[in-house]
Structure formats: structure tokens, C-alpha cells
Amino acid sequence: MKVNNPEMNMKFMQIAMKHLPEGKKFLDNKGIELNMEDLQPMLELLLNVMSEAYELGKDDATNKAE
Numbered sequence: 001m002k003v004n005n006p007e008m009n010m011k012f013m014q015i016a017m018k019h020l021p022e023g024k025k026f027l028d029n030k031g032i033e034l035n036m037e038d039l040q041p042m043l044e045l046l047l048n049v050m051s052e053a054y055e056l057g058k059d060d061a062t063n064k065a066e
Helices: 006-029 036-065
Strands: none
Touching: 006 036
């Protein structure tokens, strides 16, 4: 599930890129070497998780407002 909002998707990408060095360091410390091309599927997964979490929070807020 992806949010159909390019602005929100851009914010999600900015959040993912902010935390990417920490994730890469973790993998490097485990002996798993990945380049940016290898990390792309993980970024997509992270964006999907953020989109689902956003929709869940949005639905929850809507239900509480009713």
C-alpha cells in the first residue's frame, strides 16, 4: 500500500535517507556489504512500511473523530 500523495512520498523518502547511514553501518558491522543499488529494495520496503503506518494512523484518527 502506497500513499497516493507525491509530497508525502517525498517526505517518507527524506526520512528513509536520513536513517540510511545508520542502517548501512549496522549491516557493515555484521559483515554485509551493500551498495546503493542493493539497498534500493530495502528502501522500497521501508517506504511501504511508512505508508502503511501513515494510513493506519490516519484511519485511527478518523475513527476517533467520529
